[in-house]
Amino acid sequence: MKIQELLGQNPYPGRGILLGKNLEGRILLSYFIMGRSENSRNRVFVRTDADTVETRAFDESRMIDPSLIIYAPLRHLQGGTFIISNGDQTDTIWDYLEGGRSFADALRTRTFEPDAPNYTPRISGLIGNQVRFRLSMIKSGDPEGREVRRMFYEYENVQNGVGKLIHTYEGDGNPLPSFMGEPRNVEVTGGLEDWHGAVWSCLNRDNRISLMTVQIEPDDGSWDIRLTNQNGE
Secondary structure (H helix, E strand, O other): OOOHHHHHHHHOOOOEEEEOOOOOEEEEEEEEOOOOOOHHHHHEEEEEEOOOEEEOOOOOOHHHOOOOOOOOOOOEEOOOOEEOOOHHHHHHHHHHOOOOOOOOHHHOOOOOOOOOOOOEEEEEEEOOOOOOOEEEEEEEEOOOOOOOOEEEEEEOOOOOOOEEEOOOOOOOOOOOOOOOOOOEEEEEOOOOOHHHHHHHOOOOOOOOEEEEEEEOOOOOOEEEEEEOOOOOO
16 A cells, blocks of 8 residues: 555554555565644654664753653664654664564563553564564553553565555544554555655644654665654754
């Protein structure tokens, strides 16, 4: 499906990860955040060093509670591995990989977010130097948050022009309904600028906050990044 069909009609997909390859075979990795509360909306993406992107308060004086909303959504390890997630599990994955353990090992130590009654899923992605795409979702299996469900997806030989999309919510609601089913297939076209612009334009203007897109050259692992923030545009 086209990205416009998957996101354009959804007022509140929440936070989302897309891993894909464009028609030329370049890898495109996108991550977006949305928000309804003032605290959630008061954020921007900032590239803090060559290998890390963090969320930060746009206005420090308006920050109410940094837990669950301030974290590093992107880390790049030497050797060409990219970690992306919607919470501080980015750092858990980093620590486990640095210690010689796996993406799944790291996430088996984590659970969904403690934000009852939503119990927001933790979504995570990994692109390694063998161009395998890995995605995970950790979500509540019941309305009371008693059961933990951990799903892991690994994709090999993803074709050019194809991406895998996962996001936290099926749409708006109270409580917010968690994402259902497997990651969705999406058509990936254009290069870094075109794709970044296409994803941003699909996100609901009233709820979108920030978008990050990374383009990776499969031959040598070189990469470039674009960030867009609703605050400060």
